[in-house]
Amino acid sequence: MSDNRSSIVNWFKGQEFKILALIVGVFLAAYYLPFEHPRVSGAILEAFFMLQDYAREHVLTCLIPAFFIAGAIANFISQQAVIKYFGAQAKKWVSYSVASVSGTVLAVCSCTVLPLFSGIYRRGAGIGPAIAFLYSGPAINVLAIIMTARILGWQLGLARAIGAVVFAVVIGISMAVIFRKEDAARLKAGNFGVSGSVFENRTPAQNLLYFATLIFILIFATWAKPQFPLGVWHAIFSVKWYIVGLLFLGLGYMLVSWFDGEERVSWVNATWDFAKQIMPLLFAGVLTAGLLMGRPGLDAGLIEARYIEALVGGNSLWANFFAALSGALMYFATLTEVPILQGLIGSGMGQGPALALLLAGPALSLPSILVIRSVIGTRKTLTFVGLVVLMSTLAGLVYGNLVAI
Numbered sequence: 001m002s003d004n005r006s007s008i009v010n011w012f013k014g015q016e017f018k019i020l021a022l023i024v025g026v027f028l029a030a031y032y033l034p035f036e037h038p039r040v041s042g043a044i045l046e047a048f049f050m051l052q053d054y055a056r057e058h059v060l061t062c063l064i065p066a067f068f069i070a071g072a073i074a075n076f077i078s079q080q081a082v083i084k085y086f087g088a089q090a091k092k093w094v095s096y097s098v099a100s101v102s103g104t105v106l107a108v109c110s111c112t113v114l115p116l117f118s119g120i121y122r123r124g125a126g127i128g129p130a131i132a133f134l135y136s137g138p139a140i141n142v143l144a145i146i147m148t149a150r151i152l153g154w155q156l157g158l159a160r161a162i163g164a165v166v167f168a169v170v171i172g173i174s175m176a177v178i179f180r181k182e183d184a185a186r187l188k189a190g191n192f193g194v195s196g197s198v199f200e201n202r203t204p205a206q207n208l209l210y211f212a213t214l215i216f217i218l219i220f221a222t223w224a225k226p227q228f229p230l231g232v233w234h235a236i237f238s239v240k241w242y243i244v245g246l247l248f249l250g251l252g253y254m255l256v257s258w259f260d261g262e263e264r265v266s267w268v269n270a271t272w273d274f275a276k277q278i279m280p281l282l283f284a285g286v287l288t289a290g291l292l293m294g295r296p297g298l299d300a301g302l303i304e305a306r307y308i309e310a311l312v313g314g315n316s317l318w319a320n321f322f323a324a325l326s327g328a329l330m331y332f333a334t335l336t337e338v339p340i341l342q343g344l345i346g347s348g349m350g351q352g353p354a355l356a357l358l359l360a361g362p363a364l365s366l367p368s369i370l371v372i373r374s375v376i377g378t379r380k381t382l383t384f385v386g387l388v389v390l391m392s393t394l395a396g397l398v399y400g401n402l403v404a405i
Contacts, residue, residue, distance in 0.1 A: 039302065043291050046300040050290030050331075051283060063115070063279070065218040070115035071271030072214060076207075076263075077123060086125035086133075092173075099132035100168035101140060113137030114282075114371045115274045121375060127183045128176025131384060134372070136168035139363040144338065148358065151338055155403060156351065160358045163395050167359060171387045179380060202258050210254050217247045278371050285367025289331045312344065315352040315400030317393070323353035324392035327361030328369075328385060337361050352400020360392040 034040055086095050117134040121127075140161070149157025176183065202210075223240045226233050236243075255264060294301030312323045332340070341354050364385060373381040 039304075042300050043294065043302045046294045046298070047287045047290035050295045051286050053295060054283075054286045054331075061221040062218070063275075063282075065214070065221055066113070066115045067271045067275045067278075068267075069211075069214045069218060070119035070274045071267050071269075072211065073116070073119035073123060075267050075270040086120060086129040095126070095129040096132055096169050096172055099129045099172060100136050100165055114278055114368055114375075117372075118274060118278070118375050124187060126176060126187065127179050127376070127380065128172040130172075131175045132168045132172030134384075135171055135363050135388070136164065139164040139168065139359070144362065148338055152341060152345065152354070156355060156358070159355050159395075159399050163355065163359050164363075167363075167388070167391055167395075171384070171391065174387055175380070175384060178383060206254070206258055210251075210258070213247055213251050213254065217244055217251070220244050220247070277374060281370040281374060282367045285365065285370045286331060289329070289366045293330055312353040312357075313348045313350055315350045315397065315404065317397060319350060319353045320356045320396035320400065321389070321393045323349075323396060324356040324360040324389045327357035327359075327392070328364040328389050329366045330361060331365040331367060332361050350400055351403045352396035352398075354396075355399045356392040356396030359395055360388050364388055 035044070085098060113134060116137065117130060120133065121130040125133075145157055145161045145164075148160050220236070220240045220243045223237050225237050259267075290301065292301050292303055299305035312319050312326075337358060341349070341357065344357075345351075345354055369381060369385060372384065376384075
């Protein structure tokens with residue numbers, strides 16, 4: 001009897017039950033959803049429009065360069081090098097300082113930073129510095145902060161800059177403390193996949209130039225056009241593809257001259273491993289986000305914009321919490337959060353909830369949450385998301401009260 005009961009329990013925990021649940025879920029949705037309703041049919045179409053926008057705007061210029069950087073980290077950087085700067089024994093001021101300001105270099109969105117985060121985490125980075133890097137990558141975007149200050153006011157821009165740096169450090173340290181035993185066991189086991197090369201055939205200067213070239217390709221390929229003339233930012237945008245072309249020529253020379261065939265193949269294989277794990281989850285998440293909330297700036301998802309706007313007025317605890325939670329689930333392409341917030345503030349959104357959304361939105365999204373879960377597990381992901389939402393809520397509440405004085 002106990003054996004039969006154990007078999008039933010194992011079946012419900014196994015893959016077959018998941019397949020059955022998926023089939024039943026799709027059947028019920030197909031049977032009951034009112035596809036003839038304009039809001040529902042429009043939201044379904046909107047989901048695919050959002051996926052198309054994502055593919056056109058981010059896959060080639062953001063994700064693919066990020067995958068290749070992640071592949072290079074996993075394949076060429078030794079485990080010892082990662083542990084030296086991001087491991088449990090590394091000096092905390094070094095690891096958290098480097099991780100928390102990475103966004104000033106990488107102007108990426110919450111999805112583009114995922115392969116890079118996965119790369120350093122799998123090479124032996126501690127959960128704290130890795131999470132600090134994960135948060136800061138999209139949150140501390142210099143151009144986005146400048147645009148925030150210029151369009152939404154210097155107070156909000158300054159609060160966003162300070163909050164993002166502080167959040168990266170505090171959330172990273174909090175994750176390290178909460179999961180210190182699990183992380184210590186993971187680092188002690190030392191099972192970090194690819195063994196990694198120490199670049200014996202290349203000089204330190206060549207190694208640095210190789211990684212710098214990959215990073216600059218990502219930076220300039222994702223350089224967004226400023227909505228307002230911002231001097232050097234607009235000038236760089238006008239010539240960015242020429243810069244990217246020169247960088248590709250330099251990278252090609254390095255790959256031919258400094259790497260052998262086995263290393264190049266190994267790099268591509270490592271890149272593909274990241275792509276096949278992350279891309280399906282990202283696409284599924286983008287579709288879901290588009291279905292629920294529509295593309296940024298359009299009121300076409302299942303959840304109507306007027307409900308969101310009605311819930312984030314004033315500076316109540318609920319308004320700040322709702323803004324932080326909504327921001328954590330919505331997908332913001334780099335820099336799009338500023339004009340979206342401009343419209344929401346014009347519709348009555350409070351200053352506190354605006355900051356809460358700015359601190360939670362660019363750093364998280366439903367697609368990124370799905371991928372983060374596949375890398376660090378459900379408990380750590382929920383804790384990370386909870387910390388971001390909680391701290392964003394409190395920061396918005398404090399800021400809203402300060403500006404109201």
